[in-house]
Amino acid sequence: MIVIRVIYWGTPQFAVPSLERLLQEPNIEVLGVVTQPDRRRGRGKEVSPSPVKSVAIAKGLPVWQPERIKQESLVWEELRSLNSDAFVVVAYGQILPPAILNMPRLGCINSHGSLLPKYRGAAPIQWALYHGETETGVTTLLMDRGMDTGDMLLKASIDIDLFDDAQDLALSLANISADLLLETLVKLNQQQLQPIPQEAALASKAPLLDKADFNLDWSNSAISLHNQIRAFTPYCQTQWQQAPLKIIAAAPLTLEDQPIPELERLIKSLVDLDIQSCEPGEVVQIARQKGPIVKTGNGLLLLRSLQLAGKRPQSGWDFANGLRLRVGEKFQPNPT
Numbered sequence: 001m002i003v004i005r006v007i008y009w010g011t012p013q014f015a016v017p018s019l020e021r022l023l024q025e026p027n028i029e030v031l032g033v034v035t036q037p038d039r040r041r042g043r044g045k046e047v048s049p050s051p052v053k054s055v056a057i058a059k060g061l062p063v064w065q066p067e068r069i070k071q072e073s074l075v076w077e078e079l080r081s082l083n084s085d086a087f088v089v090v091a092y093g094q095i096l097p098p099a100i101l102n103m104p105r106l107g108c109i110n111s112h113g114s115l116l117p118k119y120r121g122a123a124p125i126q127w128a129l130y131h132g133e134t135e136t137g138v139t140t141l142l143m144d145r146g147m148d149t150g151d152m153l154l155k156a157s158i159d160i161d162l163f164d165d166a167q168d169l170a171l172s173l174a175n176i177s178a179d180l181l182l183e184t185l186v187k188l189n190q191q192q193l194q195p196i197p198q199e200a201a202l203a204s205k206a207p208l209l210d211k212a213d214f215n216l217d218w219s220n221s222a223i224s225l226h227n228q229i230r231a232f233t234p235y236c237q238t239q240w241q242q243a244p245l246k247i248i249a250a251a252p253l254t255l256e257d258q259p260i261p262e263l264e265r266l267i268k269s270l271v272d273l274d275i276q277s278c279e280p281g282e283v284v285q286i287a288r289q290k291g292p293i294v295k296t297g298n299g300l301l302l303l304r305s306l307q308l309a310g311k312r313p314q315s316g317w318d319f320a321n322g323l324r325l326r327v328g329e330k331f332q333p334n335p336t
Contacts, residue, residue: 004189005029005084007104010052011036014174015090018111019055021178022088028185031082032062034069036093070097079103085189088181089143101143106188108143111177113170114206115139115155117198120148121206125173126166128206129231132223134160136169138177140184142195149203151195153188156180163260165230165249215334218281222252222299234307238281239332248305248313253293263302266290270300281331291316292325 008019008030022028033056038049049057056063064079066072076099079087086106089096091113101108114124116139121127128136137157144150156176160169187193214235216225229236234248251260253267266287275284278295285293291303307313319325 002189003027003029004086004106004185005031005082006086006088006185007031007034007079007082007084008052008056008088008090009034009092009096010090011050011093012091013051014113014170014177015052015092016055017174017178018088018090018181019052021182022185023059025182028182030059030061031084032056032064034064034066034075034079034092037065037067069094069100076100076103086185088185090177090181095147096143098145101145106185109153109181109184109188110141110143110148110150111181111184112139112141112148113173113177115157116141116148116152117200117203119204119206122208124206125169126206126209126231127204129160129164129166129169130227132227136160136173138173138180140180149198149200151197153184153193153195154180163230163251165233167233216247216331217333218294218331219297222254222296222301225296225301226250226252234313237334239334240329244309244334245331246307246313247303248307250304251302253300253302262290266302275300279330281333283325283327283329283331285327286320286325287317289317292320294331 004027006022006028008022010019022030033052035050035052038047040047053063064075066075069075080103084104086104087108089108089110096108112124114128115137119127135157137155139155140153141150142153158172158176209232214232214237216228216236216238229247229250234246236247237244238247239245251263253263253270273284275295278284280295280297282295283292284295284300287293287302294301294303303316305313305315306319
C-alpha cells in the first residue's frame with residue numbers, strides 16, 4: 001500500500017472535516033498541522049486554540065503556529081525536513097511564500113469553497129449567497145502565488161436552497177471538501193489528474209467582510225435583503241427605537257420559488273394589503289406566530305429571527321409580541 005505523507009494547513013471549523021477525513025484513511029499519513037496562533041474567541045474573549053489545533057492536539061499531532069509564515073524560516077526548515085508528499089491547505093488564513101509552495105513533491109493542494117474561478121478570496125460562501133447564486137461547490141487546486149488562481153484539479157457542486165444561510169452552506173461544503181480532498185490526493189499521486197488553468201475572464205472576488213456589509217438598507221429589494229441577511233448571519237443590523245437590532249433570518253414574501261407552504265398561504269393573504277403609502281422599513285403587518293412584515297424598496301420581507309443588543313436571538317413573533325410592536329413602526333438604517 002502506497003502511503004501519502006501530508007502536512008495539513010487549516011484554522012477554522014470549516015477545515016476540521018477534511019482533517020478528520022484524512023486522519024481516518026490508512027493510506028494517508030498526517031505528519032503534523034500548521035494553524036493560526038491562539039486567539040481571543042467567543043463572547044468571553046478568552047484565548048483559545050483554533051478548531052483545527054484542537055483536533056490535532058487530541059490526535060497527538062505536532063502543531064506549528066507561526067504568526068507570519070513568510071518570516072518563519074525556522075518553521076520552513078522543520079517542515080522541509082519531514083519530506084512530506086503534499087501540503088493540504090483548507091482555510092489556513094495566510095498567503096504561503098514561494099519557498100513553501102515549491103517544497104512538497106505533489107505541491108500545495110488547496111480546497112476552496114466555490115466553483116472557481118468564481119469567488120476567489122477569503123469569503124466565497126458569503127458572497128455567493130449575497131449575490132443570490134443557486135449553485136456553488138468546492139474546487140481543489142494546485143496553489144500558486146496568487147489568491148486562489150492556481151490550476152484546478154477536481155470540482156464538486158451543490159444546489160443552494162432559498163433558505164440556506166452561510167452556516168448551513170459552510171457545513172455542507174466542509175463535508176464535500178473532505179471527500180474531494182481525499183480523491184484529489186489519491187488521483188494526483190497516481191498521476192490520474194490533469195490540472196486545468198482557470199479562465200481569468202470568468203473570475204470574481206470574494207473579499208474579507210467589512211462592518212459596512214452588515215448594514216441593512218430597506219430601500220433595497222426584499223430578495224436582496226434576504227440574501228444579505230443569510231449571507232452575513234448573524235451580523236446584519238438595523239435600528240429600532242434608536243437602538244441597534246440584528247436581523248438573524250428573514251424570508252422574501254414572493255410566490256416565486258417558495259419552498260415553505262405556510263409562507264405561500266401567508267403571501268396569498270397579503271394580496272389585498274394596501275402598502276402604497278408605506279415607506280421602506282415600515283412594518284405593514286404582524287403575522288401571527290411568524291413575525292413582522294416589512295415593506296422594502298421592492299416587495300415585502302418577513303423577519304423570522306431578531307436579536308436586541310445584549311439579548312438572545314428570538315423568533316419574529318416573540319419579538320413583536322413581547323415588545324408590542326405595532327403596524328406603522330419603522331426600522332431605520334444604521335447611522336453612518
